[in-house]
Amino acid sequence: MEQLVLLGAEAIAQGALDSGISGVYAYPGTPSTEITEYIQNNRYALEQGIHSQWSANEKTAMETALGMSYAGKRSIVCMKHVGLNVAADNFINSAITGVNGGLIVVVADDPSMHSSQNEQDSRFYADFALLPVLEPTTQQEAYDLVFAGFELSEKFSLPVMMRITTRLSHSRASVKRRVVKEQNGLKMPSDPRQFVLLPAIAKKRYRNLLGLQPALIQASEDSMFNQDYPGSDNSVGIIACGIAYNYVAENFPNGIPYPVLKISQYPAPVEKIRKLTQTCKQILVLEEGYPLIERSLTGILNYSPVPVHGRLDGTIPRDGELNPDIVATALGMETINGPAVPEFLANRPPSMCKGCGHIDTYNALLDAIKPFGTGRTFSDIGCYTLGALPPLEAINSCVDMGASVTMAKGAADAGLLPAVAVIGDSTFTHSGMTGLLDAINENSPITVIISDNETTGMTGGQTSAAHGRLESICLGLGVPPEHLKLIIPLKKNHDENVQVIAGELNHQGISVIISRRECIQTAIKHKKVQNS
Amino acid sequence: MKTDIILAGVGGQGILTIAAAIGFATLYEHKFSKQSEVHGMSQRGGAVLSHLRISDKPIASDLIPLGKADLILSVEPMEALRYLPFLTKNGWVVTNSVPFENISDYPSIGKIREEYDKLPNAVWIDAEQIAKECQSPKASNIVMLGAASEYLCFSFDSLKVGVEQVFKRKGTEVVEANILALEAGRKFSSKI
Numbered sequence: 001m002e003q004l005v006l007l008g009a010e011a012i013a014q015g016a017l018d019s020g021i022s023g024v025y026a027y028p029g030t031p032s033t034e035i036t037e038y039i040q041n042n043r044y045a046l047e048q049g050i051h052s053q054w055s056a057n058e059k060t061a062m063e064t065a066l067g068m069s070y071a072g073k074r075s076i077v078c079m080k081h082v083g084l085n086v087a088a089d090n091f092i093n094s095a096i097t098g099v100n101g102g103l104i105v106v107v108a109d110d111p112s113m114h115s116s117q118n119e120q121d122s123r124f125y126a127d128f129a130l131l132p133v134l135e136p137t138t139q140q141e142a143y144d145l146v147f148a149g150f151e152l153s154e155k156f157s158l159p160v161m162m163r164i165t166t167r168l169s170h171s172r173a174s175v176k177r178r179v180v181k182e183q184n185g186l187k188m189p190s191d192p193r194q195f196v197l198l199p200a201i202a203k204k205r206y207r208n209l210l211g212l213q214p215a216l217i218q219a220s221e222d223s224m225f226n227q228d229y230p231g232s233d234n235s236v237g238i239i240a241c242g243i244a245y246n247y248v249a250e251n252f253p254n255g256i257p258y259p260v261l262k263i264s265q266y267p268a269p270v271e272k273i274r275k276l277t278q279t280c281k282q283i284l285v286l287e288e289g290y291p292l293i294e295r296s297l298t299g300i301l302n303y304s305p306v307p308v309h310g311r312l313d314g315t316i317p318r319d320g321e322l323n324p325d326i327v328a329t330a331l332g333m334e335t336i337n338g339p340a341v342p343e344f345l346a347n348r349p350p351s352m353c354k355g356c357g358h359i360d361t362y363n364a365l366l367d368a369i370k371p372f373g374t375g376r377t378f379s380d381i382g383c384y385t386l387g388a389l390p391p392l393e394a395i396n397s398c399v400d401m402g403a404s405v406t407m408a409k410g411a412a413d414a415g416l417l418p419a420v421a422v423i424g425d426s427t428f429t430h431s432g433m434t435g436l437l438d439a440i441n442e443n444s445p446i447t448v449i450i451s452d453n454e455t456t457g458m459t460g461g462q463t464s465a466a467h468g469r470l471e472s473i474c475l476g477l478g479v480p481p482e483h484l485k486l487i488i489p490l491k492k493n494h495d496e497n498v499q500v501i502a503g504e505l506n507h508q509g510i511s512v513i514i515s516r517r518e519c520i521q522t523a524i525k526h527k528k529v530q531n532s
Numbered sequence: 533m534k535t536d537i538i539l540a541g542v543g544g545q546g547i548l549t550i551a552a553a554i555g556f557a558t559l560y561e562h563k564f565s566k567q568s569e570v571h572g573m574s575q576r577g578g579a580v581l582s583h584l585r586i587s588d589k590p591i592a593s594d595l596i597p598l599g600k601a602d603l604i605l606s607v608e609p610m611e612a613l614r615y616l617p618f619l620t621k622n623g624w625v626v627t628n629s630v631p632f633e634n635i636s637d638y639p640s641i642g643k644i645r646e647e648y649d650k651l652p653n654a655v656w657i658d659a660e661q662i663a664k665e666c667q668s669p670k671a672s673n674i675v676m677l678g679a680a681s682e683y684l685c686f687s688f689d690s691l692k693v694g695v696e697q698v699f700k701r702k703g704t705e706v707v708e709a710n711i712l713a714l715e716a717g718r719k720f721s722s723k724i
Contacts, residue, residue, distance in 0.1 A: 005559055030571060171568040171594040172555060250593035324597040336599030338619030342647050345613055346637045348542065350578030
């Protein structure tokens with residue numbers, strides 16, 4: 001079969017196409033974005049009419065995918081780890097409803113927070129929801145596990161989570177394809193009440209989910225992706241989850257001397273773990289993310305038949321991504337460093353592009369807010385979050401999608417006046433609109449600046465859900481027309497923009513200022529397309 | 533045979549293009565490869581790093597262990613120094629000498645240069661000047677790839693195939709300009 005060189009994210013996308021999905025649903029977020037983009041740019045997907053348009057947020061994506069599953073077809077839904085917080089309501093409940101057509105929830109975690117505000121471990125969500133998780137070790141396994149995931153999903157009528165991390169998602173290796181499976185036909189659920197979670201039905205469905213757990217554990221015991229490898233030296237037994245296995249293998253090019261259990265399917269295979277603890281003098285648990293297996297092994301009493309090492313006892317750092325050197329150190333092996341980094345080296349954090357409209361928006365805001373004092377600007381998730389760094393230092397918060405509007409409202413409720421929210425256009429439609437409605441309903445004295453670059457910039461310029469319709473959305477929600485302003489963030493408009501913002505800061509009620517100029521990156525791309 | 537490469541630079545300098553060209557060359561020679569890239573936030577003018585591993589045998593880790601990189605290839609002189617702990621004994625550091633100064637506390641170029649003088653195997657090359665001289669001003673990243681080509685575990689011809697593959701969609705003129713840049717880079721470092 002055909003060999004392709006693919007990112008881990010792309011391997012999942014190709015696996016999904018080859019397993020006969022009828023749709024992918026997603027909101028962009030690093031490190032998950034490339035999955036959906038791969039399908040959007042795939043000719044076969046286009047010919048087959050496979051759905052791939054971006055959703056407004058992860059919750060709408062997850063729900064739509066569940067709807068496709070209701071109709072009997074296969075789908076995947078993709079998001080970054082914090083996106084699952086947004087989709088959590090549907091995700092948890094989808095375990096109770098179960099699925100009809102196969103459904104894989106792909107969640108890309110970001111340990112070490114390369115592009116995120118936390119490093120939460122999505123496996124805990126699946127554990128909480130009582131759903132199986134697949135955690136690939138390689139790009140090939142990512143591809144193969146999509147096939148296995150759909151079989152598992154349709155066998156147990158449950159959604160299945162596939163959990164990857166930044167490193168696998170953004171690393172390229174060769175992948176061998178399989179025979180392409182046709183899409184499922186339209187098929188109604190056999191039980192018409194399966195998806196009706198009224199308490200009486202939900203209780204039954206929940207018991208059904210609980211009843212499936214032993215079979216899910218058995219599926220993990222039997223899974224070819226949970227491999228136990230024998231070893232000659234039983235002084236340590238290693239449990240390595242997902243890509244952690246690669247870091248063990250890297251340290252032993254001539255074969256790993258210790259018994260190893262590689263876990264790529266959860267719930268954890270209990271018997272396989274028991275066997276390892278019975279044959280080895282101590283256990284080292286290597287997991288990317290939080291100590292899920294490790295904590296289950298020792299429990300709150302911190303007791304186990306053999307000593308367990310990992311993130312909890314300090315053998316592995318408690319936070320951050322794993323690498324071959326951390327694993328070598330944990331196994332008592334020496335690491336060799338090259339020359340030291342010279343002390344005079346300066347950090348080079350990311351920054352907004354030269355000529356970016358967000359910069360002009362912030363410059364105008366900073367001048368307008370001067371008379372009131374700083375410390376009152378709540379912001380959000382996007383390129384404009386970089387406005388927190390010098391030289392601008394223009395914002396005072398960045399918590400989660402949409403929190404700028406609502407935190408500004410809360411601060412205004414507390415008496416911090418005026419309070420300002422700065423939010424991007426895509427973030428606004430993702431989760432800002434509902435918060436704005438709260439503020440409108442109480443005519444809260446806040447100024448919401450929608451820094452509209454007409455795209456989802458930080459993740460590479462994806463379509464913004466309400467492009468061209470922000471004014472009508474704001475008016476429809478109830479922003480008074482006289483307090484809905486449009487400014488163009490350019491240097492030459494600076495004085496005028498400062499005046500507009502100052503005017504609204506002085507208004508004792510809700511105002512929205514749309515500051516609109518196309519993202520400099522997408523503008524360059526559009527120009528190139530025009531010229532060619 | 534294996535080559536472990538740390539690719540360094542600043543977001544937007546064309547590191548992923550270098551990585552893609554090497555990736556195609558590796559595929560052309562039927563070698564194993566793993567290539568860890570940086571996408572997302574750091575691409576906005578921040579320090580970026582890519583781990584590129586090529587071997588005759590299957591590769592386990594997507595990340596290169598400390599002290600194991602055979603080559604640090606950097607399109608910016610300060611950025612290469614950030615990853616020195618990855619360099620193996622007698623490994624090579626090949627860098628563009630033109631600084632990318634988008635931060636206020638950028639150290640003096642003299643200080644940076646001194647660090648290269650301490651290294652046993654370093655190539656310091658004005659890639660932008662060479663790119664201009666061969667009429668391919670946009671191809672300084674490919675000049676760098678050419679300058680590092682001697683330290684890779686595959687043939688120069690395969691690397692040419694890789695560069696062709698990367699640019700073929702942009703037309704023959706762009707391909708030719710980049711091949712010229714690749715050759716000019718190689719010529720420069722072979723004189724050292």
